[in-house]
Amino acid sequence: KQExxxxxxALSVPEGENLVLNCSFTxxxxxxxxxxxxxxxxxxxxxxLIQSSQREQTSGRLNASLDKSSGRSTLYIAASQxxxxxxxxxxxxxxxxxQLTFGSGxxxxxxx
Amino acid sequence: DGGITxxxxxxxxxxxxxxxxxxxxxxxxxxxxWYRQDPGQGLRLIYxxxxxxxxxxxxxAEGYSVSREKKESFxxxxxxxxxxxxxxxxxxxxxxxxxxxxxxxxxxxxxxx
Numbered sequence: 001k002q003e004x005x006x007x008x009x010a011l012s013v014p015e016g017e018n019l020v021l022n023c024s025f026t027x028x029x030x031x032x033x034x035x036x037x038x039x040x041x042x043x044x045x046x047x048x049l050i051q052s053s054q055r056e057q058t059s060g061r062l063n064a065s066l067d068k069s070s071g072r073s074t075l076y077i078a079a080s081q082x083x084x085x086x087x088x089x090x091x092x093x094x095x096x097x098x099q100l101t102f103g104s105g106x107x108x109x110x111x112x
Numbered sequence: 113d114g115g116i117t118x119x120x121x122x123x124x125x126x127x128x129x130x131x132x133x134x135x136x137x138x139x140x141x142x143x144x145x146w147y148r149q150d151p152g153q154g155l156r157l158i159y160x161x162x163x164x165x166x167x168x169x170x171x172x173a174e175g176y177s178v179s180r181e182k183k184e185s186f187x188x189x190x191x192x193x194x195x196x197x198x199x200x201x202x203x204x205x206x207x208x209x210x211x212x213x214x215x216x217x218x219x220x221x222x223x224x225x
Contacts, residue, residue, distance in 0.1 A: 004154070009152070031212070032212055034213065034214065036216075041200075041219070041221070042218060042219065043116075043118075043202055043216040043217050043218040043219045044155075044202065044204075044216040045216070046213055046214065046215060046216075049211060049212070049213045051211075089154060089155075091154075091155075091214075093212065098160060098162070098168070099145070099157045099160060099170060100155075100157075100214060101154075102154030102155040102156075103154050104152060104153050104154040105154060
């Protein structure tokens with residue numbers, strides 16, 4: 001069974017710092033991996049989707065990488081801003097599965 | 113505006129009652145999903161539907177029921193058989209082909225009194 005882990009559970013950084021969020025998964029036979037942002041009491045906003053054949057995806061200040069062989073993905077946020085404060089979740093889809101398996105998220109606080 | 117809507121935003125239920133959560137999408141997506149989120153945890157899949165009039169159980173389907181009579185709608189009923197229903201419920205949808213990216217609604221917070 002696929003397990004997805006995100007460490008740390010919470011992270012605080014000063015504004016302007018570059019940071020990396022981590023996501024690890026146990027089954028490397030993934031179809032894709034998706035990073036989401038969740039603000040308190042809200043739904044999930046899709047940030048980046050990486051297909052299994054890709055190594056990274058970029059959107060603005062965000063860059064997500066994927067290393068299937070080591071079972072890891074990272075979300076890099078450049079020049080962090082207080083508005084980036086949220087919980088970031090990663091989710092993995094196995095090739096044979098119909099569903100996503102989610103990590104429990106990293107709660108990010110960017111201090112002004 | 114295209115998107116996924118969920119209603120109500122907040123729902124209170126007395127023990128022993130059934131309640132139904134609404135999920136509607138106008139994105140012309142084929143697949144729809146219901147997830148449950150508990151504090152500090154990731155999302156867990158309750159039910160999903162790939163096409164109209166068909167749906168499948170997810171990891172935690174006990175105490176829940178769904179229907180998919182229209183492509184746009186995928187309501188979730190939380191029955192009295194669900195022993196711990198207080199949670200945040202999220203609906204999602206996607207195309208069955210293409211990029212395979214899931215999009216989420218704003219959620220419904222259910223509290224049992």
